[in-house]
Amino acid sequence: MLMTKQKHSMQPRPTHDESVRQDFVTDMRAYLTDEIYSLITPHYEKNIEPDFYRSNDRKPKDKSEVKSLMLGDRGYQSWSLLQRLSQQMMFTSVIDTVERNLDQMIDNLDKHQEIGSLEIDESLDIPRYLTAYDIHQQPGGYHSESIESDISAGAVYDISLPIYSRNAMGEENDLLAQAIIRYIDENLQNFMPKDILDMGCGIGNSTLPFSKKFPDSKVFGVDVALPCLRYAHARANALGVEANFSQQNVERTTYDSDSFDLVTSTLLLHETSHDAVPKIINECFRLLKPGGWMIHLDVYPFHKKEDDPIYDFLKDWEVTNNNENFSGALRNMNMRKIIEDAGFSSETVEFTSAEAAAKYTKGYTGDFYLKLPVYLAQKPDHT
Amino acid sequence: MKEKIKLPRVAKGKKPKYLDDGSIDNLMAMIMTLTQEISVLRDRIDTLEYMLENKDIISNKDFDEFIPSDDLETTRKNRRHELLERVLLPIKKDLE
Numbered sequence: 106m107l108m109t110k111q112k113h114s115m116q117p118r119p120t121h122d123e124s125v126r127q128d129f130v131t132d133m134r135a136y137l138t139d140e141i142y143s144l145i146t147p148h149y150e151k152n153i154e155p156d157f158y159r160s161n162d163r164k165p166k167d168k169s170e171v172k173s174l175m176l177g178d179r180g181y182q183s184w185s186l187l188q189r190l191s192q193q194m195m196f197t198s199v200i201d202t203v204e205r206n207l208d209q210m211i212d213n214l215d216k217h218q219e220i221g222s223l224e225i226d227e228s229l230d231i232p233r234y235l236t237a238y239d240i241h242q243q244p245g246g247y248h249s250e251s252i253e254s255d256i257s258a259g260a261v262y263d264i265s266l267p268i269y270s271r272n273a274m275g276e277e278n279d280l281l282a283q284a285i286i287r288y289i290d291e292n293l294q295n296f297m298p299k300d301i302l303d304m305g306c307g308i309g310n311s312t313l314p315f316s317k318k319f320p321d322s323k324v325f326g327v328d329v330a331l332p333c334l335r336y337a338h339a340r341a342n343a344l345g346v347e348a349n350f351s352q353q354n355v356e357r358t359t360y361d362s363d364s365f366d367l368v369t370s371t372l373l374l375h376e377t378s379h380d381a382v383p384k385i386i387n388e389c390f391r392l393l394k395p396g397g398w399m400i401h402l403d404v405y406p407f408h409k410k411e412d413d414p415i416y417d418f419l420k421d422w423e424v425t426n427n428n429e430n431f432s433g434a435l436r437n438m439n440m441r442k443i444i445e446d447a448g449f450s451s452e453t454v455e456f457t458s459a460e461a462a463a464k465y466t467k468g469y470t471g472d473f474y475l476k477l478p479v480y481l482a483q484k485p486d487h488t
Numbered sequence: 489m490k491e492k493i494k495l496p497r498v499a500k501g502k503k504p505k506y507l508d509d510g511s512i513d514n515l516m517a518m519i520m521t522l523t524q525e526i527s528v529l530r531d532r533i534d535t536l537e538y539m540l541e542n543k544d545i546i547s548n549k550d551f552d553e554f555i556p557s558d559d560l561e562t563t564r565k566n567r568r569h570e571l572l573e574r575v576l577l578p579i580k581k582d583l584e
Contacts, residue, residue: 109555118552120551120552121531121532121535121551121552121554122528122532125527125528125531125532125564126524126525126527126528128531128564128565128568129523129524129527129528129568130524132565132568132569132572133520133524133568133572135569136568136569136572136573136576140572140573140576140580141576141579141580141583144580144583144584145583148583148584179507179582180579180582180583181583182506182507183506183507183516183579183582184579184583185506186506186507186513186516187516187520187576187579189504189506190516190517190520191520193499193517194520194521194524196497196499197497198524200495200497203495204493204494204495207493207495208493237500238499238500238501238502239499239500239501242499242501243499244495244496244497244498244499244500245495245496245499246499246500249496251493251494251495251496252493257495261495425502425504426504428499428501428502430501
């Protein structure tokens with residue numbers, strides 16, 4: 106089967122050279138993971154740790170001790186630099202295509218407005234955790250606008266995801282939501298949510314799967330970033346899936362209390378802040394109807410291995426090297442306490458993993474299951 | 489004429505230093521970009537070869553509308569892997 110990079114009518118078509126430039130980055134990232142990153146832990150165990158042991162008569166005790174050793178190691182630093190560069194090369198190769206087609210894409214918005222809705226609040230302040238630095242090095246972040254009706258941040262994100270994930274996210278970039286849906290199917294039997302909210306929805310790639318899974322429900326997506334929301338609404342139309350997008354801060358939305366049966370987020374919390382996380386959890390509680398569920402899918406907060414400092418150190422890579430500044434601190438927060446303090450029933454609070462079948466395509470073979478961390482809890486049902 | 493849109497290409501945030509004073513970091517970025525461009529050229533040449541088998545005249549549009557077959561994708565993937573293997577061998581050696 107021939108595969109085109111253009112997955113729907115809101116995506117621009119890359120030129121030949123843009124397309125293979127993007128393919129190079131996909132393959133470079135695969136190479137860095139399979140051939141170079143895979144050498145780091147063995148190299149540490151074979152060379153770095155024994156050197157340390159010889160001079161100190163003990164192993165390094167925690168990730169900060171490992172860090173000081175690794176930052177002086179040329180091999181590790183070379184991988185780390187290349188991994189950072191691959192992220193920059195990914196965005197550059199995609200921005201070329203988006204920039205060249207942007208006028209046409211914005212003109213095309215008119216033809217992608219029929220279903221669902223888009224609510225804009227131009228007066229909304231973008232939180233500092235999104236403006237102080239560009240998260241995961243996407244130039245301009247999610248919110249910046251270079252032209253009227255700009256959608257470039259959304260388009261760049263949509264096209265970058267398959268490159269970032271070596272095509273593991275699926276044709277509609279919906280792998281993460283599919284993991285949540287699979288979890289619901291397997292663990293929350295007979296749960297048929299009617300009103301669903303996706304917090305920090307971005308381009309809606311994790312919002313639309315809920316509209317498809319629960320066709321009788323009403324699905325909402327909120328985010329602060331307007332270029333992503335405009336793109337999300339148009340993208341939903343391009344894919345023919347109904348959802349309602351609204352520009353709001355998830356720390357405090359305008360929806361009434363007890364409005365939703367299910368509130369979700371995917372990769373939202375680690376891109377916020379120490380102050381924002383409890384506010385978001387409290388807002389989830391307020392928004393849920395009694396008996397409703399909150400499910401967040403996020404990165405590694407509870408996979409900490411105290412006895413394995415090299416693992417712990419490597420898991421923090423994104424923090425300083427890929428502008429995911431808060432993700433390290435989130436891992437150290439007491440999420441259980443925050444969730445219970447918000448009022449959720451403590452016996453329903455769960456930290457577990459959701460699985461999704463990642464289908465590698467285009468030269469990669471086979472399916473494999475990605476385990477993705479989720480935290481969930483149910484609002485007490487007093488009826 | 490409408491002004492040409494320029495999107496930002498540099499992300500806001502701290503720029504860590506990895507090797508030496510940062511000049512090696514820049515060199516590495518330049519080498520990887522050159523490697524990427526070699527890969528682009530090589531892919532363009534083999535698109536040309538594929539097209540030449542069936543056609544007399546090839547336009548730029550033909551290039552941009554060309555969609556590689558799965559076999560060609562696999563060939564390219566393997567070739568890029570080998571190119572990366574050659575360019576990044578010194579770094580692999582540091583980790584062995």
